[in-house]
Amino acid sequence: MIRPALLCLPLALMSCATPQERCIASVTRDLTVVNGLIAETQANLARGYSLEEVVISTPTWVYYDQPVLVAQPDGSRIWINGGGMCLDDYTRTTQRPRAIDPEQERRKLDGLIAQQALLTRQATPAIELCRLQHPQ
Numbered sequence: 001m002i003r004p005a006l007l008c009l010p011l012a013l014m015s016c017a018t019p020q021e022r023c024i025a026s027v028t029r030d031l032t033v034v035n036g037l038i039a040e041t042q043a044n045l046a047r048g049y050s051l052e053e054v055v056i057s058t059p060t061w062v063y064y065d066q067p068v069l070v071a072q073p074d075g076s077r078i079w080i081n082g083g084g085m086c087l088d089d090y091t092r093t094t095q096r097p098r099a100i101d102p103e104q105e106r107r108k109l110d111g112l113i114a115q116q117a118l119l120t121r122q123a124t125p126a127i128e129l130c131r132l133q134h135p136q
Contacts, residue, residue: 023130060090
């Protein structure tokens with residue numbers, strides 16, 4: 001699974017790209033995704049298992065030195081002066097191995113490679129159009 005922060009990275013970097021680069025990135029977006037899936041599937045086959053992202057939330061005691069708004073059993077809220085400990089959720093993302101069916105992964109890889117070829121054929125004229133519309 002791709003982390004949300006990594007999905008935002010291309011958007012942040014695109015703001016620095018030239019108009020031609022932005023145009024090419026927009027017409028090859030699906031091809032880029034398929035290329036990433038091919039790499040992931042090939043890595044799964046090489047390892048013999050996939051890696052699954054898991055979010056783990058653990059209650060952790062945290063020291064607060066500022067006033068804290070605390071909910072009361074009756075639903076009201078009160079401010080408590082700082083200098084105390086409160087339970088707060090600590091969330092982390094980790095990866096764990098997951099069994100794969102190698103034959104199914106190979107079929108998936110074959111389908112992705114066929115899709116990659118199709119998308120490459122479709123993107124080639126669009127890339128040339130981007131280069132004509134936005135010469136550098």
